Amino acid sequence: MRAVAADRVWKYFGDYPALRGASLEVEKGACLALLGRNGAGKTTLLRILANLSKPTKGQVTTPDRRKVGYLGHGIGVYDDLSALENLKLFGRLLGVQNPHSTAIQALERVDLARVKDGLAREFSRGMRQRLAVARAFLHEPELLLLDEPFTSLDDRAVAVLQSLLRDARNNGATIVMSTHQIREAMELASDVALLERGKIVFAGPQSPEMLQDPGWLYRTHGEPQA
Amino acid sequence: MKDGLVAALAIAGKDLRTELRTKESLTASLSFSLVILVLFSFAFDLGRDELYAISGGLLWLVYSFAGALIVNRSFARELPNDCLDVLVSSPAPGWAICLGKTVAAFLLLVTVELITLPFFGLFYNIAWWHSSGTLFAVILLATWGIAVVGVSFSAVTVNVRLRELMLPVLLYPILIPLLVSAIGVTTALFSEDPQMLSANGVSLQLLIVFDIMYTSLALYMIEFILIV
Numbered sequence: 284m285r286a287v288a289a290d291r292v293w294k295y296f297g298d299y300p301a302l303r304g305a306s307l308e309v310e311k312g313a314c315l316a317l318l319g320r321n322g323a324g325k326t327t328l329l330r331i332l333a334n335l336s337k338p339t340k341g342q343v344t345t346p347d348r349r350k351v352g353y354l355g356h357g358i359g360v361y362d363d364l365s366a367l368e369n370l371k372l373f374g375r376l377l378g379v380q381n382p383h384s385t386a387i388q389a390l391e392r393v394d395l396a397r398v399k400d401g402l403a404r405e406f407s408r409g410m411r412q413r414l415a416v417a418r419a420f421l422h423e424p425e426l427l428l429l430d431e432p433f434t435s436l437d438d439r440a441v442a443v444l445q446s447l448l449r450d451a452r453n454n455g456a457t458i459v460m461s462t463h464q465i466r467e468a469m470e471l472a473s474d475v476a477l478l479e480r481g482k483i484v485f486a487g488p489q490s491p492e493m494l495q496d497p498g499w500l501y502r503t504h505g506e507p508q509a
Numbered sequence: 510m511k512d513g514l515v516a517a518l519a520i521a522g523k524d525l526r527t528e529l530r531t532k533e534s535l536t537a538s539l540s541f542s543l544v545i546l547v548l549f550s551f552a553f554d555l556g557r558d559e560l561y562a563i564s565g566g567l568l569w570l571v572y573s574f575a576g577a578l579i580v581n582r583s584f585a586r587e588l589p590n591d592c593l594d595v596l597v598s599s600p601a602p603g604w605a606i607c608l609g610k611t612v613a614a615f616l617l618l619v620t621v622e623l624i625t626l627p628f629f630g631l632f633y634n635i636a637w638w639h640s641s642g643t644l645f646a647v648i649l650l651a652t653w654g655i656a657v658v659g660v661s662f663s664a665v666t667v668n669v670r671l672r673e674l675m676l677p678v679l680l681y682p683i684l685i686p687l688l689v690s691a692i693g694v695t696t697a698l699f700s701e702d703p704q705m706l707s708a709n710g711v712s713l714q715l716l717i718v719f720d721i722m723y724t725s726l727a728l729y730m731i732e733f734i735l736i737v
Contacts, residue, residue, distance in 0.1 A: 334597045337736055348600040357591025375519040376599040378512055397599040418595070 285344070285424055286311040286457035287332060292341035294327050294481075299390035301327040303481035304341070309474070314448075314458040316489075318467035318500065319478035325461035326356070326430055328478065333428045333457065345426065347453040349378055352424030354432055362404035366395050366414050367401060371420055377422040389417040393443050416440065420447050427451060429460035433467045445471065465497040479506050513608075516601035518611025521616075527586060528617060535617060538578040542571050542625045550632040564635055565696030569688050570646075571629075573655060575621050576614075577677045580659025583610045584667040584711070593667065594737075603732030607660060615656040622648055635703035640698045643713075647698070650716040654723060658683050661727040666732045683723075690715040 287309040291498060294302040309315045315422055319325045330336040332345055333353045345351060351358075360369045364458045374382030390396040393413040401447075403411060412435075419427065433441055448458060448471050462468040476484040477500055485504035492499045528535060549567060587593035598608060630637045639645060662679045664671040690712035697705040 321544065332598075333594075335594055335598050335736065348598070350599070353595065353598045355591055355594050357594065359591055359595035361527060361592055362589060363530045368526070372519055372523050372594070373599070376516050376601045377598070378515075378600060382574075497621065 284311045285309065285410075286313070286346065287459060289328065290342045291334065292328070292331060292338045292343060294324075294331065294336065295339045300481055302331075302338070305478065305481060305483050305487060306341075307476055307483055309457055309459055311457055312452070312455050313473045314452055315460070315474045315476055316465075316472035317459060317461040317478060318465065318468075319392075319461070320501075323478040324481040326476055327481075329355075329428050329430045329459065329461055349422070349436050350425040352419045352422065354415060354419040354425045354429045355426070356430055358411050360403050360414050360418055363402060365378040365402055366390060366398040366401045366406070369414065370418060373418050373421055379422050385421060388420050392447065393417040393437075400502065401478075404502050407507070408435075409440050412436050412440040413443055416444050416447060420451065423451075423456075425456055427456055427458045427460075429458065431462055432460055433462060435466045441467070465500075466494070469494050473491075475500065477501070477504055511600070512600070513602050513605040516599075516605040517609035517641055520601070521612040524583070524586070524610060524613035525616065527585055528582075528613070528677055533586075534582040535581045538575040538618075538621045539624060541578060543620060543628060545571050545574065546625065546628055546632050556568040560633060560635070561700045562696065564633065564699045565694070566625075566634070566694040568629055568694050568695055569651070571625065572618075572622055572652070573681070573684060573688060575625070575737050576618050576652070576655040576659055577680060579618050580614050580656060580680075581620070581673060581676050583614050583660045583663040585663065585672065588667065594644075597735050602633065603735060604728035606735070607657075607664070607728055607731040608666045610731075611653075611657045611660045611724075614660055618652050618656060619649065622652060635699050637699065639701060644695065644698050646715065647694050647716065650720055651687055654716065654720050655684060657720070657727050658687075658722050660735070661723075661731065664731060687716060687719045690719070721731065 285308050289305055289307040291304045291306055292302050293300060293304055305328055317325050331338050331343055333351065334348060351456065364372065367386055369383045369389065369507050370386035379385045387396065390399050393416055395410060395413055397433065403414060432444055436444065451458065460468060469489060472489050475487065475489050476483050485500065587596060626637060659680055662676055666675045669675050693709040693712045697709040
């Protein structure tokens, strides 16, 4: 059963085609690592899947927005609200049943419960990142869209994120994450898609070659670089 | 619908809470309003009749400038940490985001206006309290109009580099009918001239029509503005 589908999606920024007929299908419960070099269109595709941008042409199918969790480049939390206030706000926006207790539980999961009343702007970078992770997982989404989730995370935040992603997978959630960190992604990914200059040039299950040699996928399926 | 209203209230509460903590736009708007009132009181040496003739225009000039300062922050405060992305990708419908932000901007602007009004009376010796009921009705109606149009244009200009400049350029031409109506009624109220008041009766209705029209348009259009 498909959880996410993109069908011949084009996206133009002015005259520049950031996506050129990208097609993708992700089965329910799968974890897809969306790979590609800078400017390949990973963020654009994820933004379209997250309903942050409209495709110029083509169609996307995603679950109801209530069931989607999104973690983008920015941490997406308000500096002038406390950790608890941030999560309660997003709990209300996401329609969770009891925003207060859900927020407290989420803060405990990322080890921020003891500083729940501290303003986000007073937190260290690692704490802010963990708060962002708690926000994205707050409503136990069926689909997680993660844009380079491991980039610039400290080791503690990486461990928290990996643990939450494993739990989400065990609970049947579908994950689509763009990344440059192939080794970290491969620990979780069941499937891999390679995006090059706005096109999906490879999509399939993870294979041992990808784990052993991070460059193998680019050499085998990628377009030759000038 | 109920979920949307809950989301709108949550967004309004968040905007008010962050504003009360940072006082970014409140301080700027309030101090700007008071400075303008003081400067105008020194700049012109007007007779009683002339003063009453320009009183409505003066008050709404101050209020509309104060409004631009407040609505300018409305969507701009979502930019740090890419909070706008999280807001837009949430299940909250676009109209709820717009409504929540409009309610917050409206309450902030009304606060500034109510603080400024006694100073206006003091500096210009205008007894605004004689018809305070109708005056408050005009203030509430016109302020809602400024807030709803301002918030929409705040969304339009949120990613524009010179948004502080662009917002007033886009906002004021749209607000002309609203401001003309508000000025007309306010001047008539301050003058306590029955003939002038009856002549401006239609202005109050125009404010209501403006509010209904632009509120509907803003709530409908906001998703097209935010998701491109």
